[in-house]
Amino acid sequence: MSAPATRAHLPRSRRRRPMRTLAKHAAAIVASAFALFPLLYVLSAALNPTGTLTGSNELFKSVGLDSFTRLVTSDQYPFLTWFKNSLIIGLTTAALSVFLGALAAYAFSRMRFVGRRPGLLGLVLVQMFPQLLAVVAIFILLTEIGEIFPAIGLNTHAGLISVYLGAALGVNTYLMYGFFNTVPKELDEAAMIDGAGHARVFFTIILRLVTPILAVVALLSFIATFNDFVIASVVLIDADQQTLAVGLYRMVSNPNYADWSAFAAGAVLAAIPVVALFLFLQRYIVGGLTAGAVK
Amino acid sequence: MEHTRSLTALGRSGRIGPLIVKLLMLGVLDSVLVFLALILIGRGDWGILVIVTAAGLAINWVYLSKRALPAKYITPGLVFLAIFQVFVIGYTVYIAFTNYSTGHILNKDQAIESLLSQSQSRVADSHQYPVTVVRDGDAFGFLVTAEDGTAYLGFADQPLAPVDATFEDGTAVAAEGVQSLQYADILANQEAIFDLAVPAGDSAEDGWLRTLDGRSAYEYESSREYDAVADTMTDTTTGVVYTDGGDGAFVAPDGTRILPGWQINVGLDNFERAITEPTIRGPLMYVLVWTFAFAFLSVLLTFALGVALALLLNDPRMRGRKVYRLVMVLPYAFPAFLGALVWSGMFSTSFGFINQVLLGGAAVPWLTDPTMAKIAVLLVNLWLGFPYMFLVATGALQAIPDDILEAARTDGATPWGIFRHVKLPLLMVSMAPILISSFAFNFNNFNVIYLVTGGGPRDTAASIPVGFTDILISLVYKVAFTGQMRDYGLASAFSIIIFVVVAAISIVSFRKTKTLEEMN
Numbered sequence: 001m002s003a004p005a006t007r008a009h010l011p012r013s014r015r016r017r018p019m020r021t022l023a024k025h026a027a028a029i030v031a032s033a034f035a036l037f038p039l040l041y042v043l044s045a046a047l048n049p050t051g052t053l054t055g056s057n058e059l060f061k062s063v064g065l066d067s068f069t070r071l072v073t074s075d076q077y078p079f080l081t082w083f084k085n086s087l088i089i090g091l092t093t094a095a096l097s098v099f100l101g102a103l104a105a106y107a108f109s110r111m112r113f114v115g116r117r118p119g120l121l122g123l124v125l126v127q128m129f130p131q132l133l134a135v136v137a138i139f140i141l142l143t144e145i146g147e148i149f150p151a152i153g154l155n156t157h158a159g160l161i162s163v164y165l166g167a168a169l170g171v172n173t174y175l176m177y178g179f180f181n182t183v184p185k186e187l188d189e190a191a192m193i194d195g196a197g198h199a200r201v202f203f204t205i206i207l208r209l210v211t212p213i214l215a216v217v218a219l220l221s222f223i224a225t226f227n228d229f230v231i232a233s234v235v236l237i238d239a240d241q242q243t244l245a246v247g248l249y250r251m252v253s254n255p256n257y258a259d260w261s262a263f264a265a266g267a268v269l270a271a272i273p274v275v276a277l278f279l280f281l282q283r284y285i286v287g288g289l290t291a292g293a294v295k
Numbered sequence: 296m297e298h299t300r301s302l303t304a305l306g307r308s309g310r311i312g313p314l315i316v317k318l319l320m321l322g323v324l325d326s327v328l329v330f331l332a333l334i335l336i337g338r339g340d341w342g343i344l345v346i347v348t349a350a351g352l353a354i355n356w357v358y359l360s361k362r363a364l365p366a367k368y369i370t371p372g373l374v375f376l377a378i379f380q381v382f383v384i385g386y387t388v389y390i391a392f393t394n395y396s397t398g399h400i401l402n403k404d405q406a407i408e409s410l411l412s413q414s415q416s417r418v419a420d421s422h423q424y425p426v427t428v429v430r431d432g433d434a435f436g437f438l439v440t441a442e443d444g445t446a447y448l449g450f451a452d453q454p455l456a457p458v459d460a461t462f463e464d465g466t467a468v469a470a471e472g473v474q475s476l477q478y479a480d481i482l483a484n485q486e487a488i489f490d491l492a493v494p495a496g497d498s499a500e501d502g503w504l505r506t507l508d509g510r511s512a513y514e515y516e517s518s519r520e521y522d523a524v525a526d527t528m529t530d531t532t533t534g535v536v537y538t539d540g541g542d543g544a545f546v547a548p549d550g551t552r553i554l555p556g557w558q559i560n561v562g563l564d565n566f567e568r569a570i571t572e573p574t575i576r577g578p579l580m581y582v583l584v585w586t587f588a589f590a591f592l593s594v595l596l597t598f599a600l601g602v603a604l605a606l607l608l609n610d611p612r613m614r615g616r617k618v619y620r621l622v623m624v625l626p627y628a629f630p631a632f633l634g635a636l637v638w639s640g641m642f643s644t645s646f647g648f649i650n651q652v653l654l655g656g657a658a659v660p661w662l663t664d665p666t667m668a669k670i671a672v673l674l675v676n677l678w679l680g681f682p683y684m685f686l687v688a689t690g691a692l693q694a695i696p697d698d699i700l701e702a703a704r705t706d707g708a709t710p711w712g713i714f715r716h717v718k719l720p721l722l723m724v725s726m727a728p729i730l731i732s733s734f735a736f737n738f739n740n741f742n743v744i745y746l747v748t749g750g751g752p753r754d755t756a757a758s759i760p761v762g763f764t765d766i767l768i769s770l771v772y773k774v775a776f777t778g779q780m781r782d783y784g785l786a787s788a789f790s791i792i793i794f795v796v797v798a799a800i801s802i803v804s805f806r807k808t809k810t811l812e813e814m815n
Contacts, residue, residue: 024607025615031604032622038678039625041648042637053646100372107368119369126380128801130739132768133793134383136775136786137390141383148334166379169372198364199313227631230741230768234776245632249746255640255647263640267633278628279621 045264053260067261068269079266081240082247086226086270089157089243093164094222098214100165101172106202108173109180110188120177126170131163132230138163139234155237163235164225172217179213180206216284219277226274244270321358325351350374384794391787394543394561397780398554406557410528410545411499411517415492418502421514425466428481428488428509429473435484437493437504437512438475440467448473449493455504481509528553565788574758575785578770583792585669586766589744590737593676594730600677601684602722606714609692620689627682635746638675642747665763668748672764676743680733691725692718731804735797739768759785767793 045056049066071079107113108120131138139154142163146153153159187209188201196204207214229245236242242250248266252258328351335344354374357366393399401409427438429448436450438460446467449455460467469475481488492503492515502516520529528537528545537553540546544556569575604623608616626634641648642661650657661671695718703713744750750765750773760778761770767789775786 021613024610024613027607028604028613028615028619031600031607032619034678035623035626035682038634038637038641039629041641042633053640053643054651056640057646057648057651100375103368104372107365111365111368113365116365125801126376128735128797128804129380129384129794131380131383132739132741133771133790133797134380134387135772136783136790137383137386138379139775140390140395140783141378141386148331162375163379165372165375166383167376169376170380173372202368223630227742229632229746230772234772245630248633248636252636252640255643256645260640263636267637271629271633274630275625275628279624282624282628 042264042267045261046268048261048264051259051261053255053258056260056264067259067265070259071262071265071269074262077247077251077262078240079247079269082242082244083270085157085236085242086244089161089164089232090222090225092157093161093225094218096161096165097168097172097221098218100168101176101217102207102210102214103202104169104173105176105180106206108177110185110206120174123170123173127174131167132228135230135234138231142235154235155241157236157241160232160235163231164221164228168221172221175217176210176213179210183209212284215281219281219284223274223278317358321355324354387787387790387794390783391565391791392560392562393558393784394556394564395558395783395787396785397782399543399556399558401555401557403557406555407521407528408499409555410553411519411521412492412494412503414518414530415503415505415515416518416532417505418514418516424504424512426504426506426510426512427466427468428476428506429470430476430480431473435476435488435491436473437491437506438467438470438473439493439504439512440465446470449495449504451491451493454494454496454501476509478509485509561784565784568785569788572758574756578754578757578759578761578765579789581763582761582765582767582770585764586738589669589672589676589766590734590740592673593680593737593740594733596673596677597680597684597733598688598726598730600681601686602688604681604685605688605692606718609689623685624682626678627686631679632742632746634679635675635742638671638678639747642671662748663752665752668752668762668764672743672747675747676737676740679743680737684729684733687726687729688722691722694725695721728804731800735800735804738766738796738800739793740766741768741772744769745772767796 040059041056044059044061046067047060047063047065048056049062049064050056051067051070071077108116142154142159144153145159146155150156151158152162183206188205191201191205192198226243227245228243229249232243233246233249236246239247239250244266248263248270251266252260252263328347331347332344332351335341335347354370357363357370422442424442425440429436429438431450434450434452436448436453437455438458439447439449439455440462441447444465446458446460446462447455448458448460448470458470460470462468476484488509489505489507492505493512494503495501495514499517502514504512505515506512518530518532520531521527522529526539529535530537535547537545537547540552541559542556542561543559544552544554546552569579608619610616639662642650644650644658644660644663647661649661650659659667661667699717699721700713703717708716744764744766748764749762750769751762752764753760753762759770759782760773765773771786771789771793774782774789
């Protein structure tokens, strides 16, 4: 069916080719249409100036940028603020997660200490329990922290980022640990003989050699943060503090009456950076996801 | 490691910069911890104080000692992990054993204070105090002239205190740092001003000052009286005595409760309610069943479509393979929450794209009929999830060695036979861990449920906010954060069910990966 054909089989499959090829393309086209039509629909809705859900049904009937202007100038929805919040929260979380994860992975990969194996096993276990399961406790904990330190309590970006960092070790360390192990130990031993301290080895040698995995982990962490609705919606209360996921949801909580094409415009703008990054780094992400799931 | 440690120490000596940075950061951390400790002492939270002190000492030891090298690298992440991943799970269990909910948020002292300030009535023979309404930012306050002619300033959350003021005809009219309101400003904000009660002292027993016209204020006192010895609350106007009913609120002899109440430990009450109250038990059962069905069907459908497409496009002679692949990966690249929201709009019964265009004006109740709504969320999840399975299956197919397939073909196997007896078993081996983790993920796939249907259509017979497409995690969210009554205790009890299921899945998953390693 699909294996590379050898010479002996080629003539026979050639003979049967036209019908089978046609059927294959037909199936592929149907599947592609299924994958593509919601995306075409949202693009068309974004370019449609009228605004309602019904008005968005005729694809690419009229094309204009009115809904984009309406969206960014809206008094009701601080879209650009949401966008900025999502980027700040996502990028900060990604950078700090990578840093915390890399520090721990360095220790697990390069040092031998009591509790190393249980520690690794514990991290894999912890990873099985996503944070959203404890969303109620997170909400109450942040409320109480906010009474003592308002700067990292409820309704603050710092508080939300701290919560996300709680998942940094569990999700990332094991993934990084495997990659760190592929960097030959002789390199850091040589550096240490030359007088470099452990910190210098970590920052100037190891981190440079593991850049690919750092990029993958940063991207995965950014996408996860960008997509999070549960924790962000509970922690961030004021509209000006919210992220795209929370804000855009509020905007269309009743699609029949919402300014649908302004939402679609927002969706297109929000998706562009993520989709671009994803396609750019697709190969690494898929490799990373598979490795993370298997281990 | 002995060897390297001595070298490390050698290398470090003479470099003073990093040491200073380290000490500075530790200093900042320690001052924050000391500040926190002082507050905890003030509040009497001894348990948390012990934990914070122990953690603080441990961190200092780690970074000042030369022996704890691995801990220096692990601690930063571990602190966040301990608080926001491990502790919160334990805290969830604790909350599940309390009555923490709307009306039971405060502790008992706070609840008493709140009850006393709730019911204010004017003191019959109150002196009439000349008052100037002032504002400080958003907060309104009173500048009051006392009987002895001195000025006092207070706000809703700041009791009256003596202040230096400017007087006009013996009445204080302005004070530094606050803005005196003109008559027009008072009119514009009259609701907020007439609601304002400025406490006369730190305790609710000292009473309040309130104004009815923005010019003069009267003394008010609570019409309730708390008797600390008998632990009773008395309504002085009706004479009814409320006693501590044992369930976190004061109760009258006739059974009326007054709120706010306070938090208490209720033991297994939340679990008991979940199992015995029919209006909760019923929904919980179908939510549980649907959670498993949703996760299982999602994995099955995405796996089936993903593998089928991977087989289809695995033919190197097929033209346009790269384009097909790119298109099929797009839903995965599109942010999932946006995908869910877009689909939710397309499913709208009377205006949506699917009914109006794809089905030519049909009126399929995609989001309002229990069965159709289930199909709708499965369809959305298929769209969101099949590209991932497709990518993984493509990789797994390409890893199958050609000679095995060649051998099967030589033996005369049909394409279906090759798939059924060679490719599928091999795919299952390499993809089993992914199927398990995909099941675990979909078990808690909140976004697809909540952003598409909101868990609805709503089950009106239930006493908690629940709908027919809710899965456990969206039920937890809705019970805790939506609706009139926010029941954190019950929601946490539901969370514990999820913990148990997830733990079971992870045990299965570990066994599976272990067997796989042995196979390799």
